[in-house]
Amino acid sequence: MAQPSVVTGGKPGGTGGPGPAAPAVHYTHRQILEILSGLMMAMLTAMISTSVVGTALPTIVGDLGGQDQLSWVAAATMLTMTASTPLWGKLSDIFGRKLMFQSALLIFVLASVGAGLSQNMGELIAARAVQGLGVGGLSALAQVILGDVVPPRERGRYSGYMGAVFGVATVAGPLLGGFIVDADGLGWRWCFYVCIPLAVVAFAVIQKVLKLPKIKRNTSLDLFGAFTITGAAALLMLVLTLGDKEFEWNSPWTYGLSAGAVVLLALSVLAERLAKDPILPPRLFRNPTFVLTSIASLLVGVVLFGSMIYLPQYLQIVKGMSPTASGLMTLPMVLGMFVTSTVSGQLVTRTGRWKIYPVVGLLFVAGAMYLLSQLHVDSSRTVIGVDVAVLGFGLGLVMQILILAAQNSADLTDLAAITSGVSFFRNLGSAIGVAAFGAILNNRLKDEVAEGMAAAHIRPQGDGELSLGTPEAIHDLPEPLKGIILNGFTSALETVFMVGIPVAVAAFLVMLFVKELPLRGARAAADGPAPAGRHSRGAEPRPATATATAPAAVASVPAGPPATPQGGAPISGRVTSGDGTPVAGAALTLIDVGGHQLGRALTREDGGYTLATPGPGTYVLIAATGEHEPQAATLVVGDRPVDFDLLLAGNGGLAGVVHAPGGAPIEGAMVVVTDVRGEVVGTVRTGSDGTYLVKDVTAGAYTLAVSAPAFRPAALPVEIPGNGQLRQDVELPPGAKVRGVIRNRAGQAVADARVTLIDAAGNVVAATVTGPDGEYAFGDLTGGQYTVTATGYPPVAAALSLTDGDSDGNDLVLGHPDE
Template sequence: MATTTPNGVRGGHAKHGGGSAFDGGAPMTHRQIMEALSGLLLGMFVAILSSTIVSNALPEIITDLGGGQSAYTWVVTASLLAMTATTPLWGKLSDLFSKKLLVQISLLIYVLGSVVAGLSQNSGMLIACRVIQGIGVGGLSALAQIVMAAMIAPRERGRYSGYIGAVFAVATVGGPLLGGVITDTDWLGWRWCFYVGVPFALIALFVLQKTLKLPVVKRQVKVDWSGAFFISAAVSLLLVWVTFAGDKYDWISWQSGAMVGGSVLLGALFLLVESKASEPIIPLRLFRNRTITLASLASLFVGVAMFAGTVFFSQYFQLARDESPTMSGVLTIPMIGGLFVSSTVSGQIITKTGRWKAWLVAGGALVTAGLGLLGTIRYDTEYWHIAVFMVLMGLGLGMMMQNLVLCTQNQVDPSDLGAASSVVTFFRSLGGAIGVSALGAIMANRVTHYVKDGLAELGPQGEALGHGGTGGGGIPDLDKLPVPIRTVMETAYGHGVADIFLYSAPFALVAFLVTLFIKEVALKSSSSDAEAKTKEAVAASEAPEALAAATAPAPAQAVASEPVTSVASGVAVRGVVRGSEGAAVPRAAVTLISPAGRQLGRSVAQGDGSYTLDAPGAGSYVLIASADGFQPQACTVNVTDEPLVYDILLAGTSGLGGVVRAADGGGPVEGAMVVVTDVRGDVLATGTSTEQGEFAFAELVPGAVTVAVNAPGYRPIALPVEIGGQGVTRVEAELLSGAVVRGVVRGAAGLPLTDARVILVDAAGNVVATATTGDDGAYAFADLDAGEYSVIATGYPPVAGQLTVTGRGVDGHDIELAHPGE
């Protein structure tokens, strides 16, 4: 008889150890899956890269195209808004048309938008192209997961999902830095930020055409075109009003009234359409759940804070501190580091305790504090102050972003899991789009105000310059300005960006207050639909002790006994309980319960893993299996008048161990921090290496994980590891030393010099790093490769010197600066 294979269970007619199956198709081999997955991974890499690569290149792009602050923010907002509005639509279309065709169409849309964006002659053309890019990226983001679900059976999907996590990490971290490097490279230029993803997209098209063969499985759905149009139109009109209010027209004017009124009307029409739509883009019934309502509201305000950091930091470092696009990406690492630390620590503790609200509340407080402190920075604020403030903000964002989705998923019915998660994500993206546009408009006004005040202080000549070209949100080219005016501009941008952070702090405060009212419910111990249904059924059971009997491991003496059942006759349900490697699992407890939670049958697997029990008759039942050293599994089985054969696969718990060594032939590294995360980024285990450099973790679920290792004086690394189904998987981590160059800048009298600028240049002539000395005259550069470098010191007539960096570096490279004749 034909059945639907639930998570963790495969019917007796399927081959064990075989590949995954398409919907209704034959099983795929591992090679076929990897070939098709390579095209999907390239597509996802393109989607994520396009969203992050322009962040540090934007100041130069907008300056080159003659755009202003409103254009700057709309380049980000347009893509974000298009992606937000179209992502659910692509999901609906995948139920009507070929998923493979839709992936290829979204790739072609992305390629078209990217090529034309690279040819943009003005900011308006670039914004239009970013909308096209956003539509394509929305399709790639949605369809990649949908195609994987259609291509790989649920119980085997975790085996391959680690690759997507790795691609996501590489594109997210590498995108801004790659964009900065491309912009700083004279023979490339910023236009290649848009071209660089095109070859990957074309290769992905070719690979998908050759390797991906999906059947077209249609179901009756109705795409909510009207809902998507009205929500996009309402938000867009509101963003246009915020962008131009106070510049093109007054805040209180007939234009403002028309736009705000039109946005409210479009929003009301959206609510009306959604209330009547059979399959709405945002199911309004979900908001009857208090947690979803509050989490969505908090996500809306968190989105403002999150995108404020990623978008406006690049302007601060490039326009207020005269850093290159590449260095502006490097200087934001403290925020990324704070986010990483908070995600790992909070994830580890939440996993152990099941409690999450304290982290959510603490995250709101930290984001509010971080933004408030960032509101005090100026163009000449010491960088370590800014770094501390960024760390606070990153810590808070790391605690809030994932846990807002987590608390939502934990309190909804399994059938609403996808819809509820997408609603929270939708509001976060919506908050980001609104925040970037509104804050960008405010920043344009504040910068113009500060420039006017600064130029007026320079005297009549400065006052005659008015707003210095910043009126209407214009962005000046600082390299072409004389020093006094340039200082005014840097001061204005430093103060203007600080105001943006200060205005963002109340939004974070609202998110913090909202989280206080979210009711904490301890996390469920299972995530699959079948397991969730089982828990609900048992909760409603007339015999609550049924669950204890169902999940309790069988006693050792029962191994040799015949299967025990509580139903004397009926339809036989039998099969074999196996581990992830295909080996039989003896002594596994297998229990059959009714939808109401009543125990109908219980069996203990024999030495060969076989079990047998009887169902009272045709119907739908829940089958539960558990054993020592394995994760319990639950599934829904549909029994007819014929005997049913179901083999059950249990995922075992395994160990992970290894050693951390120095890559340059040194011995073991003691005290290295080792962090193990799953494909979603959740922390599974942490620890430090011993004196022999060894580390070990027990009780880990088999599958793909990432092992991150870092230690003082070494460069951190991340290794993809596949944990086997049995035994201990061994890992060897080799850490590269990060060389250090340090010294003291002194004057002619031998006294340390303050505020001397020291520049480190590599053998190719590239600026590697810069530093400014403090009161002690000291400078330092860390995390350097071995090789030849030049050290240039300025502040007096510049002094340059050569040095060779090997091993741990050079300590004591002192520099003497003096005026001629001293």
């Protein structure tokens, strides 16, 4: 297999925290599909392992015993998977994506073997907990690796396949579990063994096809942050997964675990602010796209797992289907997810627009929850199939697009953190959905059955607690008790699905506020977002998009005797910048008029290149590099070699020096560039020499605003020319300062005296209150005439004239006048 070509994007070096991005590795479509196949196999094994055990639990308990520990078998995996998700992203920054992904696969395989060999419930629960660690790594790092391999603009069509895998695993798990348990000669232990061969194959595929560059990263693991983040997540997951099972909601366990989660959450915020290389950098939470997509992912997780866990209960208990038949009834949902996820992925790649799909998808999800809430005992299988298909349509439009949107909004250095962060919130939402919907179902079922039994004059047996057996046992009950329970279960599920409607609507409203950032192409993905995204505080990042330019030139070469006996005539030439300097390392792509890639090359040190063509015809040559604007040219190739030079203009940028009136540079001055609409397009601070550089600013009119402590701010209009380069120095006048002390007639300092500064026009410029030492101060003032007044005793006023400098010793004396 051909090795992928490497083009360095951004600064060399690469770190785990903010800073230079990793080199961009360019893969062919075939190579991407090979990598994707390994990721999909790993994802399939991970997701099946979480659902395959559900069907086998009754058999497992009958073999190993430990009915009181039943809830831990499923909870252990969910607990460790959710809690460890953020850590895998950080570990991949330190040790590399490939190594960590394969480590997660190895952990998963060893834990699966351990689960299959378990001799008691304690061993099984421990193995399932370790298995959850591997699943957390696989689910998070698969998306991170896809983000490394494919630029956001092209990622849609591939991420659609990942979403389809999720749906297939959801259905395949229970089906496979039921088949294994029922099959002669297998038994429940093969529920854990069956995933191992697929995981081994995935390991080998990733080893062969995934060739990421080795980058030395000067970073370290945030141990305090790791402890507090995983601890808070673990305690919260314990409450959600074991509440109302191992202990009551209203119990000391619930309050104690919740309080511990809150304390660790507060400590994790402190840890991440103090850490050199935080696991979840606080800057991510200043990124509106990350925050909103995380909230939407959490809400989608609530609806997704809340519905997918309890829908089979309706099919098995109310409709009397077997586990295998109930799994088959969810196939329309899988097909819906597959169709919409793949089609929307293709459309995202073609158009670069993505927001419409999760917005429409969440409307489908809300509609599906309403349709499911209308199911009753006599609902036909056709109606059920249509309802779950609508749910699949909606989920296919949402799940992968949310991760794509979050990845597109951040720098490549934050790719792992932002991906694992969104995955963490989705897993957390899943646990919330299972717990919340389960509590609603149980409470409503008790009430409905109690009311039905009272209406039928049936007295409950025992202590009155409702204890339902297996679906077969329920259907063997005599009438009218059977009808009461089935109707009660249907009414309870109606409430569950009705609760899912406002959750889906809330996710829909959240998505309306997400700003649709253009998907970055290959160059922008390597460079990362524009400086606004990296440096601005509170402003949404604005990605540097690869501009699709019109063909720059047409070169026509007449036909003649063939110069190349094999293949078409080559295209060669040089790529230079505006001043004639050769551009080395520029990525050249040759495509045909249908958009199919025919060849790729990198320019040499002298800017030269050579590209082969398949034969005579019309082609488009595209040149791109991180330091220049991309260019395209249409070439008509005949039978002779084509000599064609390309000129790359520099990226749009604004540079200059911020200095004081005497010419001294001002370090740390804040430079903000806004467009004509007032949107911030770039924010940087000046260096020690007072220089600043705002990259990726296209031609047009902007406002340049500069501020610094002890200087008056300045704002001036600037016009970026057509070549995209402008130098603009800014002089900041120093701000005048007024200081003084308020004393009484005895010479003692007067505290809490109100001091007011008034300009020559009588306007109040500033006001303050003196401290215990009687001092006051006003800063950043322009020159001119001012009046200072002080009150506390009868007011006193003093006039002063300021120039651009400090004015000290403006003391005032307060006291009652002599009688």
